[in-house]
Amino acid sequence: MTAEKTAINPHAHAQEALLKGLLSLLPASLVLTDPEDLRPFECDGLSVYRRLPLVVVLPETIAQVQAIMSLCHKLQVPVVARGAGTGLSGGALPSSDGVLLSLAKFKKILNVDPHNAQATVQPGVRNLAISEAAAVHGMYYAPDPSSQIACTIGGNVAENSGGVHCLKYGLTVHNILMLKVVTMEGELLTIGAETLDAPGYDLLALMTGSEGMLGIIVEVTVKLLARPERAQVVLAAFDDVVKAGEAVGAIIAAGIIPAGLEMMDKLAIQAAEDFAHAGYPRDAEAILLCELDGTNAEVSEYIMAVRKVLTQSGATEVRTAVDEAERQLFWKGRKSAFPAVGRISPDYYCMDGTIPRRHLPRVLRQISQWSAEYGLPVANVFHAGDGNLHPLILFDANKPGELASTEEFGRRILQLCVEVGGTITGEHGVGMEKIDQMCIQFQSGELSQFHAVKAAFDPAGLLNPGKAVPTLHRCAELGAMHVHHGQLPHPELDRF
Amino acid sequence: MTAEKTAINPHAHAQEALLKGLLSLLPASLVLTDPEDLRPFECDGLSVYRRLPLVVVLPETIAQVQAIMSLCHKLQVPVVARGAGTGLSGGALPSSDGVLLSLAKFKKILNVDPHNAQATVQPGVRNLAISEAAAVHGMYYAPDPSSQIACTIGGNVAENSGGVHCLKYGLTVHNILMLKVVTMEGELLTIGAETLDAPGYDLLALMTGSEGMLGIIVEVTVKLLARPERAQVVLAAFDDVVKAGEAVGAIIAAGIIPAGLEMMDKLAIQAAEDFAHAGYPRDAEAILLCELDGTNAEVSEYIMAVRKVLTQSGATEVRTAVDEAERQLFWKGRKSAFPAVGRISPDYYCMDGTIPRRHLPRVLRQISQWSAEYGLPVANVFHAGDGNLHPLILFDANKPGELASTEEFGRRILQLCVEVGGTITGEHGVGMEKIDQMCIQFQSGELSQFHAVKAAFDPAGLLNPGKAVPTLHRCAELGAMHVHHGQLPHPELDRF
Structure with a gap:
């Protein structure tokens, strides 16, 4: 040379x-x-x-x-x-x-250990395959993102995935014990332990949700749970979205932690009903699906308690699924809500933000107000129990200006999430999509600390560059833009 | 100048x-x-x-x-x-x-919010004071270290404290939502969120258990739980410590997660009984205390299931506390075990290591064998459910050589914990005491990564210097020593 x-x-x-x-x-x-x-x-x-x-x-x-x-x-x-x-x-x-x-070739399940309630798998193993392998012991792996048939555990760790059941059973970070990670320099690290806690800094949690920016996950040891004896679902209808939002907080305050607590509004209900024939009340403004699991006796007790809270919160109808087939049907409607909405609109934009539960009523009210202002219908289908919103903004990309309006509407929703103490992403991660919103979520002190942590693993920035954490420079430029648009501080908040 | x-x-x-x-x-x-x-x-x-x-x-x-x-x-x-x-x-x-x-002056409870199931407190607030403040809403803060009357939440976060109930309810890291932290440079950071998860790297978990080496915690937002309707405890006696150890794994494998699952061996039983008159069977080789909590119906169901598993595991006696007074008495014996052992020996050395549950029988057998070899009695009192051992080695510091033998015995126990896949500390932290054992727990790759993370927060090493993470140099010197003593690799493991 x-x-x-x-x-x-x-x-x-x-x-x-x-x-x-x-x-x-x-x-x-x-x-x-x-x-x-x-x-x-x-x-x-x-x-x-x-x-x-x-x-x-x-x-x-x-x-x-x-x-x-x-x-x-x-x-x-x-x-x-x-x-x-x-x-x-x-x-x-x-x-x-x-x-x-x-990591597609890393698809071996290395060990399933019921006495220690854990399994060790390669990162390319599909989420659902872990539960299938544990089923022979009456156990399963709890986090269940809706893509669980296809998504792999390595990706779940990278994104700290949740699912319908994370209100009760936690996110990926709460359900893993140990990782093997290869650093940018090619070193193999073992982090975490087969016990509740490991000494030293919590690199296990740090790696979880780091979106591939700190290391390559090459082995995962997950916790397994015993499959609950029984699961049952209660459907409640409301004539007002805000009342449904209030019922969510009331259930939690009553000391009940449902296995899942999902909400759908009218547009979502009707789209899902047309598509899946789940037996939802088409005229309701909102429904809640509240799943309880545990022992037989426990579930019976909780159903009684939940029905009482729902009725007191103003539900117009409260139905417990009569059998397993109806329970599955109730869930089928929920799970098909996204494609169902896809059928009624040329395009939709799925938002993912999280808010403290107590702000559900006011945030839902605000979204509905904006929907009218922009002339863009919104279908709400979401994990109400953890305050993880998924407003689907319906639009037509072929109509001039609608995409831009939709994006602006979406940005305002995420900004509102941050303003009420929530976050710009519930479970979909930051990646490329929300890197600018990170500037709304964090101040320069926190962002600088993120960069310092990144440099502790990958000082040259070679791992998944340009994702998840914006540069301070980028935020400074966007900050100026936001002030220019008058979107920060948020005048709408005064109206509540 | x-x-x-x-x-x-x-x-x-x-x-x-x-x-x-x-x-x-x-x-x-x-x-x-x-x-x-x-x-x-x-x-x-x-x-x-x-x-x-x-x-x-x-x-x-x-x-x-x-x-x-x-x-x-x-x-x-x-x-x-x-x-x-x-x-x-x-x-x-x-x-x-x-x-x-x-942080002694930071003792205000700033907010208790039952609808969002959380409380925000200053770091000098005592652990128990949080539960007392939440009691009016029927709620409590779950982690309960045995010092909970005195210890403060800031220290709990710094040490990632556990307690009797962490098997079911998790450690401090699983029960906090948000922290305010002052960095070494004096910057105030807000980390975490009032929601299940926050975007960016998980600095919340990283700070938790970092033993004061990354920042100063100045505000803590904790999760609250609804106080369970009922708690009940089952006492099981065994004529063999190993059988008791096996019963622990069998309970978990049966899909039961007790609120607490504690084990005591004969020496501990007798010392505690003499001291607290708890009604323990004095002639048993080991007892298990298994607490179940939840709804009335759930607890009844679990008690039946646990009794069955215990009997099948060879328990010679299984007793459910007849009333709340007896339940409290059973726990009084357990809680006074340490001072009770203090009465029967001039000195004792309390070890704290964790092992995967499945290794309980073989580790207990090995400790008993070493106890005979060293001529040093051991009382075992510990959180069996999470595999968190607390062997108390009884010795007399005035007898020449006994302290040295005790320390050697202790080191071998911790080394054995690591060898079976466990850790050198369950809940007491590393601090000064276990800094050398960190060299057994981790290889240079992991230790280097810890140092890099530390440098991301405090490059000059001014925060709590000399604690928790040893230098590679220190480990290299100790490593040589260990090889010299022939303790690594561990010949005893072949004997199992």
Whole structure:
């Protein structure tokens, strides 16, 4: 290599060194560079962001992952890890000058241990497959994102995934014990322990939800729970969305922690009913689905208590599913709400923000007011128990200006979430989609601390660059914009 | 200031600047320097380590804490934070050249919110005081370290405290939502959120259990739970410690998560019985105390299920407390076990290690074997459900060599905990006491990562220096020693 040659095309030369290096570490069949082969990796579940990586690698062993990382570290090449690609915030979007590291070949269940109530699996194992493997012991893995048939546990850890049952059973971080992680430098770390707690700083929690920016997860030990003896669901109808919101707080204040507590408003109810024929009351302004689980006796007791609270909160109708078939039907309606809304509108924009439960009534009222102002219908379908909102804004991208209005409406909802003490994302992560909203959520002190933590793992910023945590510079620019638009401080709050 | 003067006594000069600075920030009554005033701060609950700080400050506001930290950062003076000083690993031991920052004046309960099931308190609020304040709403704060009458929530966060009920309700990290933290540079950060999860890296979990090495906790928002309708305890006697250990795993595998699951062996039973007259079976080799809580119906169902498992596991006697008075008496025996053992031996050494539950039988067998070899009796009193062992080694410090034998025995127990996949501390933290054992627990990769995380918050190492995470150099030296003693790898493991 001469200096002259380097000067002619340093980029091509670096790419050549990378590919040559990767091919020395992996069989050629596990290194993809043909654009046709790269195409399936160009986006995750949020397909508005698309980018082809330079190369896709499909390692099969931890040693291979270590060698790949070590090579990329040496050559200072960005690396983006990818599980099943079901994420909804663009977190797995490849770097065009980097390696897309797929964990698709890591799909072994290594151990299921009922006496210790835990299982050790590779990161490419599907979420549901863990529960299937534990079923023989009467156990299951609790977090159940709606993509659980497809999404993998490694991705769940990266996004700290939740699901319908996280109100009672917690998020991914509350249901894992130990991780094996490969650092950017190619070092293998074991973090956490097979016990309640490990000494030292809590790197297990730090890694969980870090969106692939601190290390590559190559093994996960999860907690298992005993499958509850019985689950039952209560459906309550309300003639007012605000009353339904108030009922949510009243249930929690009564000391009941439902396994799931979901809310749908009229538009969502009707769309879901037309699609799934779940038996929902079509004329209700809102319904709550409240699932109770536990022992037979416990569930019976809680159903009585929940029915009482719902009635006192002004429910116009309270129905307990008569049998398992009806329980499944109630849930089918809820689970098909998103595609059902998709049928009644050319386009919809799914928001994901979280608020303290006590603010549900006022935030729902505000969204409905904005919906009228913008002339954009909103269907609300969400995890009411944890205050995790999913307003679906219905719009038509072909109508001039509607996409822009929709985006503005969405931004205001997220800003309102932050203003009432909530967050800009409940379970979908920040990724590419919400990186600007992070500037609303955090001040420079917290953002600087995030950058310092990132630098403790990956000082060169090679792991999943450009995601999840904005630069202070970006926020400073956006901050100016926000003031210009007069959106901060928020005048609407005075109206409540 | 001349260079000459600085050269004569730089140390005295720096001290003078510090004191002058502190007195400009705080009223003189909140800055203690008289050795008599410093004495109460020389140690925490582990009184084998004693050291006087240079100065004690007792700030009353967050702004004062920020100003103190900013001053100390400027002058590069070490700072050790202190709650109630009930810690058991020397974590609050002052630096002789530094500031001891007491949070004793931060004792306001700022807000209790039953609808959102949370409370916001200052860090100097006692653990039990939170539950007392929430009682009017039928709620409580779940983690209950045995020092809960005295220990404060700030210290609980710093140590990630547990308690008898953490098997079911989790550690401190699982029961807090939000923290306000002052950094070494004096910046105020808000971390976490009033919702299930916050975007960005999980600094909330990272701060929890960080033993005062990352920042000063100045406000805590905790989760509250509804007080269970009923709690009941089942006492089971066994003629063999190993059988009792096996019963613990069998209960969990049956899908029951007791609110508490405690074990005592013969020596502990007899000492506790002589002291507290709890009605324990004096001739049993081990007893289990299994507490169930929940609704009336649920508790009844679980009691039946637990009794069945205990009988099948070979219990010689299974008794349910006949009334609340007997339930309290059963717990009184357990809670007084440590002082009771203190009465039957001149000295005892309380170990704190955690193991995966499935290894309870073999670890208990090994401890008993070592006890015979060393001629040192051991009383076992511990949180069996989470595998958190507390072997109390009985010895007489006045007998030549017994302290050294006891310490060696203790080290071997902790090493065994690590070898079976557990940890060197269950709930007492690392602090000063276990810093060398961290070298057994972790390899250089994990320790380096801990140091990098520490540097992301406090690059100069001014916060609680010398605690919790050993230098690689220290471990390298100890590693050599261990190999020399032939204790690693562990030959005993082959004998199981």
